[in-house]
Amino acid sequence: MQGTVRKNEIAALVKNEIKRLNEKSRFQDTKKYMQHGRVSVYEHCVRVAYTSCYLAAVLKIPVDRTALVRGALLHDYFLYDWHEKGEGHSLHGFFHPRKAWENARQDMPLSDIEKNIILRHMFPLTVVPPQFREAWLVCAADKICAMKETVSKR
Ligand SMILES: [Fe+2]
Ligand SMILES: [Fe+2]
Numbered sequence: 001m002q003g004t005v006r007k008n009e010i011a012a013l014v015k016n017e018i019k020r021l022n023e024k025s026r027f028q029d030t031k032k033y034m035q036h037g038r039v040s041v042y043e044h045c046v047r048v049a050y051t052s053c054y055l056a057a058v059l060k061i062p063v064d065r066t067a068l069v070r071g072a073l074l075h076d077y078f079l080y081d082w083h084e085k086g087e088g089h090s091l092h093g094f095f096h097p098r099k100a101w102e103n104a105r106q107d108m109p110l111s112d113i114e115k116n117i118i119l120r121h122m123f124p125l126t127v128v129p130p131q132f133r134e135a136w137l138v139c140a141a142d143k144i145c146a147m148k149e150t151v152s153k154r
Pocket of ligand 1: 075076121
């Protein structure tokens with residue numbers, strides 16, 4: 001995705017991938033869980049998908065757009081309420097990428113890029129860095145979105 005940022009094109013791409021995920025996964029279940037403040041995991045993941053696409057376009061980084069969007073949408077596909085105490089979620093930050101990947105691969109085959117996006121999005125908290133441009137973009141977009149969501153709830 002190079003050149004000017006085409007909002008409509010990004011919106012259509014994200015919408016289409018959500019539709020495809022809805023056909024073969026539990027993606028809608030992410031609406032049941034909250035991420036930051038009043039933002040659900042679903043909303044957060046959609047925001048990260050948009051932001052990843054914008055970053056790729058603005059920075060003129062060539063990407064596999066489908067993998068970028070799918071990986072972004074699934075990066076927090078852990079499917080539990082991480083705010084619940086006593087549920088073994090105290091190390092959520094470290095372990096949820098693996099849980100998200102395990103859930104996603106139960107539902108559908110994943111490309112290497114999609115797998116890497118999901119598993120490495122918490123870098124540098126989880127020490128192994130992303131391996132693909134798409135995974136770096138989602139890693140950055142996730143932090144931008146998380147910061148905005150956390151600040152806007154205050
Ligand atoms: Fe995450
Ligand atoms: Fe996230």
